[in-house]
Amino acid sequence: MSSECHTGCRQTLFCLLLAFLRRLHLISKSFYHKHCACDLKLEAISFNHDTSSLSADAMNLRKNFTQTITAPEWTLGKTSPTDSPAAYAIKETLGHKITIKVKFSVGSNNVTKAEVRAKGGGVLGALDPQVVNFAGGVSVPAFVSFELRHHSIAAGIIRDDITWNWEYRCCGGSQWEPLQTTKHRIYVVLEEPKLPWKQQPNPDDQNPWAEALDHACVWAAGKQNRDDAATAITKAINANLGLVYDNASGSSAYTTWGLVAMFELTQFLAYLNSGTGLGNIVNCTDCATITTTFSNLVGCDLHASKMGNGFNLTPFRGIGAAGFGCPGFGCNFSFHEVAWKGGHGNGDPLFDACLRIDGDTNPWSAPHIEQFPVNIVFSTNPGAALPLAVPFGAQSYKERICTNDAAGIGSCAPIGPWGISSNGRRPVK
Amino acid sequence: MMEINNEDAYRDRVKANYEFSSWAGRTKEGASFQVSNFATRSQDLEGWTQEQSEELPATNRQRRVVRYVFNSTDKRGQRLIVTVFECNSVEDAHESLIDVVMTYMAPSLPRCETRGLEIGDICFGSHGEVNLNVIFARFNILVEVKSATPGPTSVDEFARSLDSIIYSQYPKTR
Numbered sequence: 001m002s003s004e005c006h007t008g009c010r011q012t013l014f015c016l017l018l019a020f021l022r023r024l025h026l027i028s029k030s031f032y033h034k035h036c037a038c039d040l041k042l043e044a045i046s047f048n049h050d051t052s053s054l055s056a057d058a059m060n061l062r063k064n065f066t067q068t069i070t071a072p073e074w075t076l077g078k079t080s081p082t083d084s085p086a087a088y089a090i091k092e093t094l095g096h097k098i099t100i101k102v103k104f105s106v107g108s109n110n111v112t113k114a115e116v117r118a119k120g121g122g123v124l125g126a127l128d129p130q131v132v133n134f135a136g137g138v139s140v141p142a143f144v145s146f147e148l149r150h151h152s153i154a155a156g157i158i159r160d161d162i163t164w165n166w167e168y169r170c171c172g173g174s175q176w177e178p179l180q181t182t183k184h185r186i187y188v189v190l191e192e193p194k195l196p197w198k199q200q201p202n203p204d205d206q207n208p209w210a211e212a213l214d215h216a217c218v219w220a221a222g223k224q225n226r227d228d229a230a231t232a233i234t235k236a237i238n239a240n241l242g243l244v245y246d247n248a249s250g251s252s253a254y255t256t257w258g259l260v261a262m263f264e265l266t267q268f269l270a271y272l273n274s275g276t277g278l279g280n281i282v283n284c285t286d287c288a289t290i291t292t293t294f295s296n297l298v299g300c301d302l303h304a305s306k307m308g309n310g311f312n313l314t315p316f317r318g319i320g321a322a323g324f325g326c327p328g329f330g331c332n333f334s335f336h337e338v339a340w341k342g343g344h345g346n347g348d349p350l351f352d353a354c355l356r357i358d359g360d361t362n363p364w365s366a367p368h369i370e371q372f373p374v375n376i377v378f379s380t381n382p383g384a385a386l387p388l389a390v391p392f393g394a395q396s397y398k399e400r401i402c403t404n405d406a407a408g409i410g411s412c413a414p415i416g417p418w419g420i421s422s423n424g425r426r427p428v429k
Numbered sequence: 430m431m432e433i434n435n436e437d438a439y440r441d442r443v444k445a446n447y448e449f450s451s452w453a454g455r456t457k458e459g460a461s462f463q464v465s466n467f468a469t470r471s472q473d474l475e476g477w478t479q480e481q482s483e484e485l486p487a488t489n490r491q492r493r494v495v496r497y498v499f500n501s502t503d504k505r506g507q508r509l510i511v512t513v514f515e516c517n518s519v520e521d522a523h524e525s526l527i528d529v530v531m532t533y534m535a536p537s538l539p540r541c542e543t544r545g546l547e548i549g550d551i552c553f554g555s556h557g558e559v560n561l562n563v564i565f566a567r568f569n570i571l572v573e574v575k576s577a578t579p580g581p582t583s584v585d586e587f588a589r590s591l592d593s594i595i596y597s598q599y600p601k602t603r
Contacts, residue, residue, distance in 0.1 A: 244579060248555035249562045250534025251575065253510065257532060258486025258494070278498070278510055279577025283534050309439050310536060329535035329556035334443070336534065419436055 007113070011036075011172035019174050036173035039107025040114055042166055042180040044072035046101040046143055047086030051202045054192060055096045058086035060202040061187075064211045065266050065429055068203045072103065072143075074182055081161040081185040085210045088153050089299065090224075091191035098151060100124075101143035106170075109137050114170035116179065118146075122162030123186050125150025156224045157298055158188045159217035187213040190229060190299030195425040196263070197297055206427060208297055211269050216294040223298075230295040230302060230339070230351050231374040237290055237319075237353035238372065241272065243282050244320025245354065247328025252285040253278045256429070261420045263289045265428040280320075284337045287319060287354035289426050291339035295351070296425065302351065303417060303424030305344035307378070308335035311412040312403040314364050317356040324358065324368040335415070336401070338373075340424070344414050346382040349375045350397060357400040361391035364404045373397055378414060386410055436531075444527055446537040447553070453523045456550040456568060459599050460519065463569045467515050467595065469497060474590050476502050477509075485512070488528065490521035498577075499587070508578045509587055514571040522566040523551065529564060529573060541565065546585050548592035559583035567595045 006014075015036035021027045047058035048071045054060070062068045063085075074084035088098070106114065111134050118127040128149055133140045166179040187210070192199060198206045219236035223229040237243065246253075254264040254277075264278060268290065271277030282290075288304035295302050313331045315324040327333075342348035352373040357363065359371025380396040387404040402408030417424030444450070456462075471479040480498040487494045493515040501507040516522040530538065530553070541552035541563065549565030549572075560583050561576040572591055574584045 246534075246562075248535075248557050248560075248576075249538055251562060251573075252532055253575070253577070255532070256485050257488075257528065259488055260486070262486070279508060280579065281575075281577060285532065309442060327534070329538075332536050333534050334446075334531075334536040335439070 007172055012174070015172040016174050032173075032175075033177075036171055036175075037177055038111045038114060038170040040111075040116075040168045040170060040179055041076070041105045041107075042102065042182070043076055043105050044103040044143075045074040045084070045182060045184075046072040046103075047184075048073065049099075049101045049143065052200075054089050054199065055092045056098055057100070058088055059092075059192065060199050060207045061085060061087050061210055061213075062203060062205070062207045064209050064269070065205050069210065070203075072101075074184060079183065081183040082210075084182070084184040085187070086184060087187040087189060087208060087210070087213060089189055089191050090154050090156075091299070093153055098148045098153070099145040100148065101145055102139075103143050104132055104134070104139040106134050106137050111137075111170060114168050116166065116168045117176070118164040118166045120163045120165050121150070123152050123155070123158055123160040123188060124148050124162055124184075125152065127164065153188050156188070156222045157190060157217050157220045157229060158186075159214065159221070160186045160188075162186050185210070187217050189213070189217070189297065190224070190226060193299060194296040194301045196293065196422065196427045205429075209265070209428070212265060212294065212297055212428075215269075215272060216297045219294065220298050226295075226300045227375050229298050230291070230300045231372075233295050233298075234291050234339070234351040234353045234374050235372055237287060237294075238356065241280075242275075242320070243280050243287075245318035245327065246281045246283050247318070250283045250327060250329060250333070252283050253281055254286045255289060255426065257420070259420065260422065261418060261426050262429045263293055263426040265293065282319065282354075284333075284352075284354040287352070288337040288339050288424075291351055291353045292425060293428060295339065302339040302341060303344070304337055304421060304426065305340040305350075305417045305424050306335045306337045306415040307398070307412050308333065308415055310334055311336075312405070312408040313401060314358065314403050314408065315366075315368060316358070316401060317368070317370055319354050324366075324370070331403075336412075337418075340378075341375075344378075344416055344424075346379045346414060347377055348414075349377050351375065352397070355401070357397070359400070361393055363392060363400040364390075371400075373400070382413070440527060440531060443531050447527070447530060449523070449527060452551045454520050456519055459568060462599055463518070464515065464595060464598050466493075467513060467570055467598070468495070469511070469513065469591065469594065471499075473594050474499065474587070477587065478502055480508075487514075488525070490525050490528070491516050505582055506578065507576065507582050509584060510575045510577050511587075511591070512573045514573075516569045516571060519550070519566075519569055522569045522571045525571045526551065526553075526564060526566050529571070538564075546588065548589055552588075557581070560585050560588075563588045565592065567592055568599070570595050
C-alpha cells in the first residue's frame with residue numbers, strides 16, 4: 001500500500017484515469033490500490049453506545065444469566081452473527097435518529113480522510129456514504145456515528161441475522177473498494193421489556209437475555225402490538241414446544257420456591273435448545289411464568305396470577321394432551337395460574353398456555369370445539385345465577401374451564417399473584 | 430377481585446386435604462435425630478448417574494436445598510429431578526412438605542402406603558397407575574422425586590434407595 005496519500009483535483013483525475021485503465025486490464029488491481037487507495041481497517045462497531053437510553057441506539061442486553069454483552073458488540077475477528085447481538089425497541093426509537101458508532105484505523109498516518117458506506121443490513125438497512133476523518137492512523141472521533149437512515153425497525157418484532165458489506169474509497173480513488181463483511185444478530189421488540197426484565201442497573205442479570213430473545217422474537221415474529229405478540233407466544237408455548245401437563249400431581253418443574261420464587265430460565269432454555277433442562281413435564285405455574293417472561297421480554301405487560309381456590313373442572317385439552325378430558329388427578333384444581341393483564345380482575349383479559357378450552361355454545365358437554373384461551377376476559381358476568389343457560393356465547397374464561405355449578409364456576413375467583421412471586425413477574429436465573 | 434388472597438387460609442385447606450395433623454411432627458423412630466450435611470452421590474445409587482446438582486435458595490425452615498438430576502444407566506433412559514431439603518427439624522421438614530404440595534395443582538395426593546411404597550416417616554405418591562412423583566420426609570430431610578421423562582416409569586425404586594441412604598445415617602445402637 002502507498003505510504004503517500006495524495007488528495008486534490010489532480011489526484012482525483014489521476015485516479016479516474018487509473019480506474020479506466022484498470023477496467024481495460026491495462027494496469028493491475030494492486031497498481032491501482034498503490035496509488036488510489038489506503039489500508040483502511042474496520043476495527044469495531046458499537047450498537048448500544050449509550051447504556052442510559054434506548055431511544056437512539058440499541059438497548060442494554062446480556063447473553064444469558066452469567067454472560068454479559070458490552071459495546072462494542074462487534075470487533076475484528078468476530079464472524080458469527082450471534083457473537084455480535086443488538087436489540088432495538090420500536091416504541092422508544094420511533095421518531096428518533098438511531099445511530100451506530102464505528103471505529104476505523106488506517107495504515108498510513110498521511111491518510112486524513114476516507115469515505116465509507118455499507119450495503120445490505122437487513123432490518124437496520126444500508127449505511128449511506130460518509131466521510132471519516134483520521135489523525136495518526138485512527139478515526140476521529142475514535143467511534144464515528146453512522147445514522148441508520150434506511151432501517152425498518154417499526155415493521156414489527158423480528159430476529160434478523162444481518163450482513164453489512166462495508167466499502168470505502170480514499171486517496172482520490174473513485175471506485176468503492178471492499179472493506180469488510182460484518183454479521184450481526186438484530187432483535188426488534190415492541191417496547192422496553194417489562195419486569196422481570198430491567199434496563200437498569202446495567203449490567204444486571206435481569207437485563208434482557210439474547211438467548212431468550214432468540215425464541216421470543218421468533219414466536220412473535222411480525223407482531224406489532226402487545227395482544228398479538230402475547231397471543232402468538234401463548235400459542236407457541238402450548239402447541240410447539242413439546243411440553244406436556246403433569247397429570248400425576250400438577251407440580252411445577254421450572255419454579256424455584258425459596259424466599260423469592262424464581263423462574264429457572266437457564267434450565268428452560270436448555271430444554272428448548274437440547275431437550276434437557278428440567279424436562280418437558282410442566283404445570284400451570286410454569287406455563288404462566290413462561291408466557292409472562294417471554295411476552296414481557298418483547299414489551300408486553302403480563303403477570304402470573306392465580307384463580308381459585310379449589311374448583312371443579314369441565315373437560316379441557318391440557319398442554320400436550322391428545323384430546324379433551326380432566327387431569328390424571330381428577331376434575332379439580334387446587335388453584336390455577338395464568339398470564340394476566342391489568343389488575344387480574346374479573347374484567348381483565350388473560351392468556352393461558354397450559355390448556356385449550358371448549359369454545360362452543362355449550363362448554364360443559366361434548367362436542368368440544370377447542371379454542372386457545374388468549375386475550376380472553378376472566379369472567380364477563382361473575383355474579384350470574386348458576387347454572388348458566390345454554391346456549392352460552394360469552395367469550396369468558398372462567399365459565400369455559402369450570403363446571404356449571406357452585407363447585408365450579410361458583411368457586412373460582414381471581415386471587416392474585418403468589419406472595420413470593422414478585423407480583424407475578426418471577427426473576428429469572 | 431374477591432378478597433380471598435390469603436395464603437394462610439389456603440395453607441390450612443391444603444393441610445386439611447393432606448390430614449396434616451395426623452402425621453405432623455411424628456417419626457417412625459429417632460424423633461430427636463437430625464441428619465446434617467446430607468448429600469447424594471452417584472456411587473451411592475446403583476444404576477444411576479448424577480447429571481447435575483445445584484444448591485437452591487432455602488427458606489427459613491431449611492438449612493440447605495439441593496436439586497439433583499439423575500439419569501438411569503439402563504435401557505429405560507429414565508431422567509429424574511430430585512430435590513433434597515435439609516430442614517432445621519422434623520417439624521420444619523413436615524411444614525416444608527406442605528410448602529411444596531401447596532404449589533401442586535392437584536388438591537391432594539395418595540399416601541405412598543396405599544400404592545405399595547413404604548418409605549420415610551410420611552410419604553405421598555402421585556395419581557395414575559404408577560408413582561411418577563413422590564414426596565417424602567425422613568427425620569429432618571424432605572425429598573421430592575419427579576420423573577422428567579415421558580412414559581409410565583415409576584420412581585419408586587429410586588425413592589426407596591434414597592430413603593435407605595438417609596435412614597442409614599440413623600445410629601441403630603441408640
